[in-house]
């Protein structure tokens with residue numbers, strides 16, 4: 178049985194697409210056949226982050242409308258074995274996705290894949306609800322900042338009431354908190370909510386903390402998922418998060434202020 | 447910054463702890479609203495209408511709250527009656 182993981186947040190710009198790309202790549206690297214679906218109709222971006230934007234021919238909506246087969250629309254990742262991308266449509270028609278259509282595509286994917294990652298659009302309305310409806314697992318991406326935390330709590334409410342699992346009375350969606358864009362310096366200065374603060378408010382288990390890192394921007398410039406940057410803290414933090422998602426135990430890293438050595442400071446490291 | 451400002455700023459809570467307090471309040475409020483049954487707003491309106499048949503009260507003078515205390519739900523009704 179394929180596992181469906183939604184990467185969701187409510188608020189926009191918190192790191193859902195960055196995280197979908199990183200988690201999907203990390204899971205595939207562990208030998209599981211994985212597909213990442215871009216649910217952000219009209220605002221396709223996953224293709225750019227994954228570096229496959231020039232290979233998009235057909236998209237998710239084409240498959241739903243039977244204008245293309247799934248095999249025609251799926252893009253095989255060039256770097257990671259067993260990883261595929263299903264790009265979003267650029268249509269302006271916000272109703273292009275239907276529950277029946279999404280259900281049919283997910284069912285077909287489930288026959289072939291071990292993991293299906295759904296990169297949710299922002300908001301708590303139809304698009305976001307479509308992305309989370311069929312999920313087994315939710316990764317709730319949250320920045321340590323008031324509006325992001327509040328929106329994450331709203332999304333938790335929707336996961337618990339408007340998903341297929343909730344409507345059928347099945348076991349609830351497994352929820353995980355992924356804190357991104359974390360600044361240990363600002364936390365220790367009392368300017369930013371700490372990991373503990375966010376955990377206490379949202380009260381769901383923590384799967385990882387991704388520090389604010391320049392390497393995320395650099396990786397996105399190049400169209401490489403940041404998890405492949407094994408020198409970068411953000412990349413390593415995503416690797417840890419994938420391990421935890423797979424049930425392994427990993428100590429949290431990069432949560433404390435680093436004292437830069439004289440030479441490192443001198444070299445701007 | 448003078449020395450007194452320094453002491454003053456030290457005794458003030460950090461902006462992160464202000465953020466945490468505000469979030470805890472709003473999140474608790476929004477959660478309790480989410481958990482309320484769908485019929486509550488309608489029932490609330492009907493209760494107000496019944497009261498109004500007998501006493502002239504404003505809707506803001508009637509407060510209805512559903513509270514969950516352990517495994518028991520309490521419907522609390524507070525009506526401020528006008529002065530005679």
Ligand SMILES: Nc1ncnc2c1ncn2[C@@H]1O[C@H](COP(=O)(O)OP(=O)(O)O)[C@@H](O)[C@H]1O
Nearest residue numbers: 189190191192193194195358388389390393394
């Ligand atoms: N850990 C991080 N450090 C620095 N920048 C980040 C980090 N995570 C995300 N970003 C940046 O934040 C912006 C929004 O990220 P994105 O993944 O597109 O968010 P979303 O999909 O939630 O809208 C992008 O510019 C991205 O490079």
Ligand SMILES: [Mg+2]
Nearest residue numbers: 193194217222
């Ligand atoms: Mg996105």
